Amino acid sequence: MNAKIDIALTLNGEAVTGRAEPRMLASDFIRDVLLMTGTHVGCEQGVCGACTIRFNGVVARSCLLFAAQLDGAVVETVESLGAPHDLNDIQKAFRKHHALQCGFCTPGFLMTVSEILQTLPLSTDHEIRDALSGNLCRCTGYEHIVRAVRDLVNQRDGVQA
CATH class of the missing domain: 3.10.20.30 (Beta-grasp domain)
Structure with a gap:
């Protein structure tokens, strides 16, 4: 075939x-x-x-x-999210919070985050972790990724950090 x-x-x-x-x-x-x-x-x-x-x-x-x-x-x-010279907010948050190491999983996380920010309340870190549970990372331990998403949720919801 x-x-x-x-x-x-x-x-x-x-x-x-x-x-x-x-x-x-x-x-x-x-x-x-x-x-x-x-x-x-x-x-x-x-x-x-x-x-x-x-x-x-x-x-x-x-x-x-x-x-x-x-x-x-x-x-x-x-x-579609951004380019090295023109990062979008998700990419900026990942950079700010050191939410990547080797970077192999990062594209999948970025795409997932782009959806969950639009569709889920993400009121707690547990909800963030649950929403990200379909993406695996072997390097970061997830803490920095959760911080980046928390920062994005706060921006989205108008909460001062």
């Missing part, structure tokens, strides 16, 4: 196309065909969260989707 299919989608606000074998994973398509290498591939089983993207407005594990499922979709990768 080497026949490739055409895939057209909106990626980070721009219409793009690519070709892939029907069995190709969305994570591989995004990285290898569309060259959005910020989407990291970790466990390839949907457990670690490193490959998290927004798929039609909702965070999803790109390693659990086929590239063909992206046809006609709106996809946002970590590259």
Whole structure:
């Protein structure tokens, strides 16, 4: 089965196309065909969260989707959030609170945080930890990540730190 299919989608606000074998994973398509290498591939089983993207407005594990499922979709990768010279608020909070070390898990965390800030109250650190529980980090111990999200929640809610 080497026949490739055409895939057209909106990626980070721009219409793009690519070709892939029907069995190709969305994570591989995004990285290898569309060259959005910020989407990291970790466990390839949907457990670690490193490959998290927004798929039609909702965070999803790109390693659990086929590239063909992206046809006609709106996809946002970590590259949609900001650039090294123009960081968004989430990226700034992660930098401020040293919420990354090796950085491998960071794109997935950033994409998850972009959704949970819009959808969850996150009133306590326990709620923040629970909301982030689908993303694994082997370096930070999570404390700095929770601090970054707490700072973002306080900004969102107008609370002075």
